[in-house]
Amino acid sequence: MNASGLFGCLALPWISHLDVSNLILGLELPEQSILQPGWDYLLQYYQAELRSPLFPVIISISTYFLMVTIYTVLDLLAPSWPSLNRYRLHPDRPVTWENIWTTLGLTAYNHLMYIFPAAVGQWLWRPPIPLPPDAPSLMSFLLGILGCTILFDFQYYLWHLLHHRVAWLYRTFHVVHHQYLQPFSLVTQYLSAWELISVGFWTTVDPVLLQCHCLTSWAFMMFTICIAAEDHCGYDFPWSLHRLVPFGLWGGPPKHDAHHRMPGTNFAPFFSHWDWLAGTHLVPTSTEDTSVTEDLKWRNDK
Numbered sequence: 652m653n654a655s656g657l658f659g660c661l662a663l664p665w666i667s668h669l670d671v672s673n674l675i676l677g678l679e680l681p682e683q684s685i686l687q688p689g690w691d692y693l694l695q696y697y698q699a700e701l702r703s704p705l706f707p708v709i710i711s712i713s714t715y716f717l718m719v720t721i722y723t724v725l726d727l728l729a730p731s732w733p734s735l736n737r738y739r740l741h742p743d744r745p746v747t748w749e750n751i752w753t754t755l756g757l758t759a760y761n762h763l764m765y766i767f768p769a770a771v772g773q774w775l776w777r778p779p780i781p782l783p784p785d786a787p788s789l790m791s792f793l794l795g796i797l798g799c800t801i802l803f804d805f806q807y808y809l810w811h812l813l814h815h816r817v818a819w820l821y822r823t824f825h826v827v828h829h830q831y832l833q834p835f836s837l838v839t840q841y842l843s844a845w846e847l848i849s850v851g852f853w854t855t856v857d858p859v860l861l862q863c864h865c866l867t868s869w870a871f872m873m874f875t876i877c878i879a880a881e882d883h884c885g886y887d888f889p890w891s892l893h894r895l896v897p898f899g900l901w902g903g904p905p906k907h908d909a910h911h912r913m914p915g916t917n918f919a920p921f922f923s924h925w926d927w928l929a930g931t932h933l934v935p936t937s938t939e940d941t942s943v944t945e946d947l948k949w950r951n952d953k
């Protein structure tokens with residue numbers, strides 16, 4: 652018997668004893684994530700779909716159209732439903748079918764010209780996504796979404812500020828999004844291709860930078876889409892996130908609506924801290940100045 656064999660013989664009973672003790676006491680064994688049963692179910696029944704490079708594209712598009720469909724139905728009901736209309740930020744300015752078709756037209760164009768080819772490219776050239784057997788812990792899942800949200804908020808704040816302060820950038824890329832003074836949900840993706848690509852790039856790259864689990868990445872993608880649609884929805888519901896997050900830290904629909912009317916304010920997409928620090932924060936009131944500024948000159952609904 653060589654030395655390692657001898658050591659093995661001596662060590663093995665001790666290790667086995669320790670393992671059994673740990674099993675009994677519940678020590679040193681990795682705690683199973685509360686998300687594990689759901690993740691196991693997805694891996695068992697939907698592994699092929701989850702591994703497809705098309706999966707993130709499909710969940711993003713589905714989430715977007717689900718959100719805008721819900722808000723658009725509310726927009727169409729609101730004029731004849733006063734108890735709903737009172738939650739609208741501009742109850743006297745109903746969303747018209749013309750608004751819906753115009754915004755839907757550009758959304759469809761962007762999807763056909765940019766998102767569909769990008770999705771086909773991913774499908775052809777990107778290898779299937781590896782799926783880890785373990786789900787993330789609930790804490791790492793939530794912290795991952797929070798971390799990506801904070802990072803994206805900073806990136807978009809800088810992008811947004813730059814595209815308002817540099818006149819050429821504004822006229823060439825961002826003015827499209829500002830063609831509506833009072834946004835409604837379909838204005839969310841009423842964007843130039845460059846803005847759409849920038850936003851899509853950060854949404855994809857940020858979870859990679861923060862080394863998130865793929866479940867966290869997909870949840871972050873869906874979360875940003877829901878929040879972007881909410882920011883533009885034109886409603887101030889009692890359950891809106893900006894009413895639940897303390898200290899006015901979350902922007903929400905009223906602040907982004909103010910940005911569309913006063914484009915020198917509220918550049919951040921989610922939080923308010925960058926606007927506080929840079930002096931671009933504005934809490935909208937009913938008496939604010941809505942006169943046409945330099946930034947508003949290219950709008951078509953002023």
Ligand SMILES: [Zn+2]
Pocket residue numbers: 828834883907911
């Ligand atoms: Zn907007």
Ligand SMILES: [Zn+2]
Pocket residue numbers: 811815825829910914
């Ligand atoms: Zn803007």
